[in-house]
Amino acid sequence: MSADTPVKDDPAAATGGPRGRSIPPWLRRLADVNEVWTFGVLVLLVVFFTAARPSTFLTSYDVTQIATNAAIYLVLAVGMTYVIIVAGIDLSVGSVLVLSAVLSAEYTIHHGGAKAGWGTIAVSTVIALVTGLVWGAMQGWLVAKAKVPPLIVTLGGFGAALGIAEIITGGQDPTGAVSNHLQHAIGFGKLFGQIPWLVVIAFATTLVFGLVLAFTRFGRYTYAIGSNPEAARRVGINVDRHLVKVYALVGLLSGLGSVMWLAYFGTTSIAGHATDNLTVITAVVLGGASLFGGRGSVLGTLIGVFIPAVLSTGLIIMGVQQYWQDVAIGVVLVAAVYLDQFRRRGRERA
Template sequence: MSTVTASSPEKERGLLARIVATPSAGPLLVLVVFCIIFSLINDRFLAEQNLSLILQQTVVVGTLAIGQTLIILTAGIDLAVGAICVLGTIIAGKLADGGYDPVLSMAVAVVLCTASGAVAGGLISGLRLPPFIVTLGTLGIITAALRLISAGGAFPVDDDFLGWTGNGDAYFGFVVTYGVLGMLVLYGAIWYLLNQTKWGRHVYAIGNNPEAARLVGIPVRRHLLSVYVLAGFIYGVAAWLALGRIPNADPNALQTANLDSITAVVIGGTSLFGGRGGLVGTLIGALIVGVLRNGLTLAGIDPLWQDLITGILVIAAVAFDQLSRGRR
């Protein structure tokens, strides 16, 4: 009896098919294409200082996108990510400025951000209200509260601990801040939760079909609440990273954070319909947003056009996701 072995070209085609089928392969290709285009437009794009700047500029949006990914995986959406993060910066800055211990001030800010996520999650899981409406209402409430707390104006936050995440070390001209390291640690921790624990498998199951998940014994409401609580905690950590990036508490900051975080998640391959996607793609998506804004700035493109292009990318990514779901 003779055995037939696959030829080398067939093996190569099989390997190529597996690579193409990887959810993060498409976003990675987009990232590489953007880098090539912007490096041809401006030779400063690939300079160590500029690449380091892109990574630092990605820290806040990239961290917010972690929480956004968790929520979108459950077929929800969070329109208050930027407002909750700004709430953390305002509270921490106000308390530290008032003479309170900076560690305690940051801890209180993170707790309040977590509580904001818990309230939204409670309304969504307990009363079964639409995530869009709940988070939109949360956005309005927190935005008004921020203006009242800060008296409508920005103020500097010069405490060393609150700005510590902006410090870092240089390696051959490439600066790596503690904020960047913190973001990567968060990605690793939440990736582990999603991919290596029962909790993560339940999150995907709820996003695919909440009724089916309930019928097999998954406590859907409790898991939904835990997702929003964890997302709120992540937004609080992002507030600390934001103070390290820009040591200034401004109620009008991060106005594009909602769009940018959703863009990073959707471009990264996570479906807005829930149940499909992951954090590797989200990280690549966040880098795409950072590269796009940085490259367009170096090219002298007006920021309004940058927002327009970002919006087009979101619509294109959602349309592609819809078409792929239809084919499946």
Template sequence: MTTTREPQPATASAAEAPDSQTVSTGRLTRITQHPLFVVTTALIVLFVGFTVVNGPTFIGVPNIRNMLLAGSIILLLAIGITYVIVTAGFDLSVGSVLVFSGVLSVVAMRAVGAEGWPAALLGLVVALAAGAALGAINGALVAYADLNAIIVTLGTLGAALGLAQVVTGGQDLNDVPPVMADFGVDRVLGVPLVVVVAALVALIAGIVLRSTAFGRHTYAIGSNKEAAVRAGIPVKRHLTTVYLISGLLAGLAGWLSLAVYGTTNIAGHSLDALSGATAALLGGASLFGGIGTVAGTVIGNAIPVVLASGLVIAGLQSFWQQAVTGVVLIGAVYLDRIRRLRRTVRRPKR
């Protein structure tokens, strides 16, 4: 008796195997939706647009140098804020910490005569120490006292700014050593030294966040704090360190700001925290934690700087910078929400 074999159905893997065109389309979609691609494209469009509108003035060497200098100070703050946001926290105090650190730096340099590199280096140490101390206080209150990060850093914002005004009597201090002022204008191959310092800090911070155990622990805490505790990560100590780093970078920014502008400029840093947060969020960091890169922050930081410079050269008052910063920040938060919704609803096809 002859047995007739029934045809076997195609295997699921063969039936459902996507063709090369589908794979390419999916890969292209992921690339075009990646935060770095989006923010880089937006930056290029802005730069080209302002170049067309403002002409040679916008792309001239003096304006490019001014944008780099302005962006470098904010970038240091934005890097610290990026670390904090990755842990699902927030730091509103960096602008006031910058001011307070700069004020104490000038006071220390004035006490030793404010001359030469010994005085300037003393001012740097004092600025870093002041920033780190305020950052550590923020971190301890958030991690060990379990207080809300926004409330804590909002309180530090007011306290640091108030103390700076108490120390100075509400007046800006201008006693900056000549060598420090020279550092603020010196260049390497045409690039300001301050920009070089900011770039080196960004490079180191990016490597630490991306390629070290400290960075992995930072992402783990932001993704799931309880799981990080169960995994043996010292969450409270780590959070304190992250806020300390944010304060330390704000202290460095305070010293560099003195070198560039020659004054404490107490009233000139009210929007620094918002600008730094905008840079981090535009660069792909999520307010819900666990996501963010220093590379994205570097590119995101350039957008408000280019916007402000382009609008001023176009003839708008400098006060528009505040409005632009606010609008861009709202847009960055909205983009973060859209990205989160996409990650939530995205499911593999069956």
């Protein structure tokens, strides 16, 4: 028998690998899915903290608090997912949230304050959404039409939006900025008495824009532009207009986040959003989105938002100082980016 003739009865020869080491194709495809790796990290964290503190971690109270605390960041992260997929960045989301909250609060203060009714709440909500939408569209125009790098545009937007908010308020959180009706119904209210309305709003937003990204032409254009903007132009996609829409979207969701923040905390918290952009970008990158553009998903972002949330809660329960919590989250982020680059090089070699 020739040395080049395969043994017909050898199962290893049929699969093209050494005996006993063949990997089913479905398992290989599953291993290539970013969300699987991200979910695996989340599961490992839950298992570790549950084993370390079985009587105190992941109680029903913990689950509710983790979900509620992550809700606003999840809304912001959904918008950031689109921006990162088109190979952009937005460092201004926290400041846009503050500006939207301040303008919304100013209207509420002058139309009933804490005793304002649902009419005032509706108008103030529209003000917050429109503020975020317009600010995001303006930044998108500077990126798409003026060709200013998104890092510079949104870094400038970060300072400008916060500065305008401080000028309007004198740097102080105004009193009577939130209607009691909004706080009791949305901030503290629960669907069926079990699920906080903030969580419902966040997951509904995630579902809608996840479906848009995965199954609509808008989503396909987003991936195409992030992968190769010149190729996207050649096939007829209006890249500049789409970029404006993407940045307008993240601004709109920042406005929505401001309404949720006002409802839950009852204040504009002008000085409390300096690191929102880093928190949100961390979640999106942990969710498998590539900072080089062209790859990412809202499902991955959903998982990525809960990794820092679970990590922080677990470390608090274990009595770890806040400083070490920040270190741990930073290490996880760097590890996630390194893994992304490692897998990227592996695919290129293959």
